[in-house]
Amino acid sequence: MDALLGNLPALREGLVVTLQLTLLAFAGAFVVGILVATARVSPVPVLRAAGTFYVETLQNIPLLVLLILAVFGLPEIGVQAELFTTAAMVIALYQAAYVAEALRSGINSVPAGQGEAARAMGLGFTGSLRHVVLPQALGTVVQPLGNIFIMLTMNTSLAAAVGVVELTAAANRVNLIEAQPIPIFVGAGVAYMLLSSVVGFVTGVLERKLAVAR
Amino acid sequence: MSGGRLLFDEPGPRARSRIRVATVVFSLVALGLVALAVRQFAANGQLDAARWQPYATWPMWRYLLNGLWSTVLAAVVSAALAMAGGLGLALGRLSPRRPVRWTSGAYVEIVRTIPALLLVYVVLFALPRYGLDLPLFWKLTVPLSVSNAASFAEIFRAGILSIERGQTEAGLAVGLTRGQTLRAIVLPQAARRVLPSIVSQSVGLLKDTSLGFVVSYAELLYSGKVLANYNHLLIQTYIVVALIYLVVNASLSKLARTLEAR
Numbered sequence: 038m039d040a041l042l043g044n045l046p047a048l049r050e051g052l053v054v055t056l057q058l059t060l061l062a063f064a065g066a067f068v069v070g071i072l073v074a075t076a077r078v079s080p081v082p083v084l085r086a087a088g089t090f091y092v093e094t095l096q097n098i099p100l101l102v103l104l105i106l107a108v109f110g111l112p113e114i115g116v117q118a119e120l121f122t123t124a125a126m127v128i129a130l131y132q133a134a135y136v137a138e139a140l141r142s143g144i145n146s147v148p149a150g151q152g153e154a155a156r157a158m159g160l161g162f163t164g165s166l167r168h169v170v171l172p173q174a175l176g177t178v179v180q181p182l183g184n185i186f187i188m189l190t191m192n193t194s195l196a197a198a199v200g201v202v203e204l205t206a207a208a209n210r211v212n213l214i215e216a217q218p219i220p221i222f223v224g225a226g227v228a229y230m231l232l233s234s235v236v237g238f239v240t241g242v243l244e245r246k247l248a249v250a251r
Numbered sequence: 252m253s254g255g256r257l258l259f260d261e262p263g264p265r266a267r268s269r270i271r272v273a274t275v276v277f278s279l280v281a282l283g284l285v286a287l288a289v290r291q292f293a294a295n296g297q298l299d300a301a302r303w304q305p306y307a308t309w310p311m312w313r314y315l316l317n318g319l320w321s322t323v324l325a326a327v328v329s330a331a332l333a334m335a336g337g338l339g340l341a342l343g344r345l346s347p348r349r350p351v352r353w354t355s356g357a358y359v360e361i362v363r364t365i366p367a368l369l370l371v372y373v374v375l376f377a378l379p380r381y382g383l384d385l386p387l388f389w390k391l392t393v394p395l396s397v398s399n400a401a402s403f404a405e406i407f408r409a410g411i412l413s414i415e416r417g418q419t420e421a422g423l424a425v426g427l428t429r430g431q432t433l434r435a436i437v438l439p440q441a442a443r444r445v446l447p448s449i450v451s452q453s454v455g456l457l458k459d460t461s462l463g464f465v466v467s468y469a470e471l472l473y474s475g476k477v478l479a480n481y482n483h484l485l486i487q488t489y490i491v492v493a494l495i496y497l498v499v500n501a502s503l504s505k506l507a508r509t510l511e512a513r
Contacts, residue, residue, distance in 0.1 A: 080259040080262060080266070080270055081270050081273045081274055081277065082270075082274065083273075083274045083277050083278055083281075084273070084277055087277070087281065093501060093504075094497060096500075096504070097454070097458075097496065097497050097500035097501045097504060098458075098493050098496050098497050098500070099458035099459070099461035099472070099496055100458070101461040101462065101464060101472065102461055102472055102489065102492060102493050102496060103493070105464070105472070105476075105489055106486070106489045106490070106493060109485055109489070110485055110486040110489050110490075111486075113295060113297060113485055113486045114291045114292050114294075114295045114297055114486065115291060115294060115295045116291065156259075156260060162259055187364065191364070191365070191366040191367070192366070194366035194367075194368040194369060195366075195368060197368060198368065198462075198464060198465050205366060205368055205369050205372065208369070208372070209372050209376065212372075212376055212377070213376070216380065218373065218376060218377030218380055219377065222369065222372065222373050222377055225369060226361075226365045226369060229364055229365055229366060229369070230361060230364045230365065232364075233363075233364035234364070
């Protein structure tokens with residue numbers, strides 16, 4: 038127990054990095070995910086193909102491989118950024134594929150009559166997507182997006198494998214010094230569980246708020 | 252492409268010409284991005300034939316395919332363990348006995364929110380302190396099985412719950428016991444329904460085996476690391492490794508979609 042309490046500052050720093058990584062990556066994944074999902078339902082065949090290609094590629098390559106490619110590979114072709122930034126961007130781009138899939142199934146769950154009605158009133162592709170279909174789709178995708186958020190939170194731990202000192206890496210470092218694995222790893226595990234339960238709670242509230250009565 | 256038509260009608264002449272313009276514009280953007288990437292590779296000498304030549308030789312592929320074989324082995328063993336555990340947990344969560352229900356529920360809820368890497372670190376650095384030093388292969392497969400068992404449990408539970416209650420009632424009515432009804436009537440139907448989810452969860456598990464990189468178990472990614480350290484063709488090696496993962500997982504995902512369509 039002392040090993041845990043004595044090293045709280047180090048673990049807290051790790052937790053802060055995990056939080057930053059999670060929030061930044063989710064924000065990025067959300068924006069890119071909306072763009073990719075839009076591309077996948079657009080009338081332009083090239084865009085649809087590009088969206089499918091993006092989702093298929095990123096969903097089928099392990100995140101760790103992408104992280105390693107970006108962190109160790111990109112400098113070799115003269116693209117260099119800070120480690121934290123690189124990790125956040127890679128995680129964002131990876132999860133964007135999942136966000137795009139969740140949004141697309143949300144869009145598909147909106148009854149076809151809604152889109153037809155929007156077009157009958159003279160709204161174009163963007164207009165009907167933005168004002169009619171997406172607001173209704175968002176209500177049904179809150180739960181899947183929450184699951185992606187939790188998955189993303191856990192995936193930020195992979196940044197530890199390329200050298201970002203977030204919660205998992207911090208716990209590991211503290212353990213290497215203190216050699217008290219049980220309290221330290223349990224502490225880190227509890228922190229992850231708390232994060233996920235906060236996300237679960239927030240999605241529950243959001244889902245009730247955004248629900249569309251039909 | 253279900254719902255592909257949701258947001259637009261059959262395009263008329265004006266819409267068609269606009270689509271053509273958009274096609275040209277976006278194709279040019281895509282070509283520009285590719286050109287930029289190629290320029291970046293060429294400017295840093297990463298396109299030299301000598302840096303890619305090794306990947307056209309058999310010994311290189313034999314080495315990487317060996318890695319892939321270890322990946323598959325680890326994935327299959329963890330999948331088998333995780334599915335067995337997951338089935339037990341799913342049945343536990345549906346059991347009429349409260350302690351069983353609670354412990355399986357607690358396991359699933361807790362493990363589902365703990366990163367696999369943290370479990371790997373526990374097996375790597377915590378267990379040896381208590382005298383449990385697993386062989387390399389199990390250092391990777393045990394944490395993966397523990398964490399994926401929770402996900403499989405949720406898949407199985409959803410499948411079992413999706414079977415109409417009448418099926419169980421009919422089984423009981425013809426005189427089968429609860430266990431027999433479950434085995435002969437509910438589980439076979441549930442298994443068929445959850446097959447696509449099981450395949451996609453297995454793709455996730457196969458991706459998770461890349462944690463062998465951390466464990467130094469010689470699966471595909473770790474083999475790539477060793478290779479890159481040896482021949483200094485870092486970006487080339489990891490690109491080839493990524494492509495192998497892509498081909499294997501994309502085929503599995505396609506299988507999942509085919510199963511779903513049936």
